[in-house]
Amino acid sequence: MTRTQLAAEIGIRGLTMALLGLFVALSVHQFMRDTSRITLLVFAFAEVLTVGLAMFSRVPRERDWKPLSLVVTICATFYFLAFSIEPGVRLVPEALAAGIQVAGVLLQIYAKWSLRRSFGLLPANRGVVVVGPYRVIRHPMYLGYLVTDIGFLAANFGVRNLAIVLVQWALQAVRIVKEEQLLSKDATYRDYMSRVCYRLIRGVF
Template sequence: MPEILADTVQASTAPKTDLRELVLELVLRTTTAILLGAFAYGAIQHWLTDPSRITLLLLVLASCLTLGLSLFARVPKKRDWRPITVLCSLGGTYYFVGIELAPGAHLAPEAFGAVLQVAGIAWQIYAKLSLRFSFGILPANRGIVSSGAYRFMRHPIYLSYLTADIGFLLTNFGMQNLLVYAGLCMLQVMRIHREEALLSDDPEYRQYREKVRFRVLPGIY
């Protein structure tokens, strides 16, 4: 339904729309919990066969922070439900199902990859604390935040993902993982632009965008 007509919808139809979105939200969160649990179980089984692979445990931790916390995020008033946006968001969220958990090539020592993952996880925690649970899977206007991590870039959570992903890939390198993470990067860029297109309707966000120029990488992007 076009947004321009939203105010003309009769009150009797509003509960149906709300119910439909609540059902979709429930399905989305339930699917997330099931996939995350299955992934965590598989990763831990691989780690038990080789406890030196600390990057596997950190991958599980990072995934739990990324998705687990989204299960408890508040439902926003406005989200982007367009098919292309939903596909980009779901692909960028559930990419972990394509990760090869078996040992791969070490392009860097395990400890180095783990340090990058810890740095990414720490930055993710800081960024999400800055948001105070105003985050989720689909692009939405959950209120404009310009403090904390958001003083430095407009999408600091994506920087945390990138840092942790690079750490894992360097110590678990393989063609499958390379393709998964390359595809993930493209999806995340698309998600960022979709989010900004939605938020740009808010005058407060436009002012914030003028103040904080870069999206993810200061001085670059």
């Protein structure tokens, strides 16, 4: 990396940890006001898992620093800061919503375990991984994020939160496409794409 890129890397990681810490503190504060809202704790844990572990990811061989990719990544990563964590409408019982979240978190853990340190925030080539859940779909970690978001929304529903989820997943779709544009420069990944056809949900996308 150039000095500018290194400085940007350090700055982004430092800001990320600060914002994540703020969100966790706010979530715990809300939970202490109503200890039945376990979806808040699960969601905070999921974000620590997602963002926190990315801070220790392997430095990639190639990364997409284009403005569009940078903006999409920042918005899709820090979307949780825009959520209303005040009590919302419970569409399903809290325990069921938390169960959905846990299923999403477990899928994330499985995907991250398969990747080891080959994951991060910006689209990058950290090595091609084709084992574990990656044998079924190309982006199982993102599917885990989606399931976790659905669980949180089910117990904390509101127009604002719904809008955030919809916008966030439009951005995630762009993020996935940009990631694959970079990775498809690698012949190993092109071969992988020919064998595993779907990115996120089999038969849909």
